[in-house]
Amino acid sequence: MSHLFQTYSRWDITVKEAKGSYLVDENGKEYLDFVQGIAVSNLGHCNQAVTEAVKAQLDKVWHVSNMFHYPLQEQVAKKLTEHSDGDLVFFCNSGAEANEAAIKLARKKTQKKNIITFTQSFHGRTYATMAATAQEKIKIGFGPMLEGFHYLPYNDAESLQSFEGDDIAAVMLEVIQGEGGVNPAEESFLEAVKTFCEEKDALLIIDEIQTGIGRTGKPFAYQHYNLSPDIMTLAKGLGNGFPIGAIVGKKELGDAFSPGSHGTTFGGNMLAMAAADAVTTKIFNEEFLKDVQQKSEYLIEKLKTELDVPTVKSIRGKGFIIGIECTEEIQPVLLKLQEQGFLVIPAGPNVIRLLPPLTVTKAEVDTAVTKIKEAIYAVSTVNSKG
């Protein structure tokens, strides 16, 4: 029997090694990987620069605690703030911890209680972030929930405008919902969010855990819009597979996170910082991000022409977070693709989510589209008639 809690229903694949866009399983079968550890390995698996940076740090010092000065933390924090609207960084170890810190900071700074989040959001699995997540299915059996969270429909400016409540510390959202179905926010909705925050004197928290670190072709996804978050939260892509999380906040929030107010033993650990330093050097580069945008346009265009079939309802997303919404359950397509050596994950029952490494090549994109098309045709009876 397995000695693990069965919190995941796992695929029937055991990975032996991984490099760039590819995984190899224990039987030597190769997979083109458009999951990348769920939007984590943005530079592909075992990226050389990141691997070398972590290896070099391994021989120097791993961990001494935040009682000491960490020049690497300053260096990574500087880059995160230079490429965003924030000024101050707090490092932690995961996405949920980053959102947890953001929620604590917002309440402490504003001295207000309520946080507004949106339907189909995903913010994590700890008590605060589970409460923030407006999806009933992840909360079943875990009550009572943390108080103060209010859920409004995503992309519905009117509901927000007519919301009566007060004492609002923050509005928290993903500008492209990842787990919830690859749902991009509409510009008019984001304008309404901005106005709402101004009127209610509430902080704007953008959850960039899945969309940040170049995933959408800009350093952070909110930069596609006319927004300036008070706090943004990061994790997944920041360490390219090394566990790390962070919040980036405006300097006005500095007094709320004073010595002793918040902390974590491992946060900002030197190995994680070495990884993040290498990642941000590579990704916060105009040429690199331009290349991501061009390859993304190529992929989306190609998907739209090749998947012009009755079972494909829409293709949406930005950069390299792309959803293919189907009219049928997609599980059979995913399994067919696995057989064919191509990995993707769902975002809900009907959406195929593509998260290629930002370093993907056009040839790999071509292979991916061909395989998706073949799999969709193979499992569907509708398309072949059409």
Ligand SMILES: *Cc1c(COP(=O)(O)O)cnc(C)c1O
């Ligand atoms: C993955 C994710 C989280 C949670 O991050 P963990 O590292 O799993 O705790 C939170 N928000 C978003 C948008 C995510 O995609």
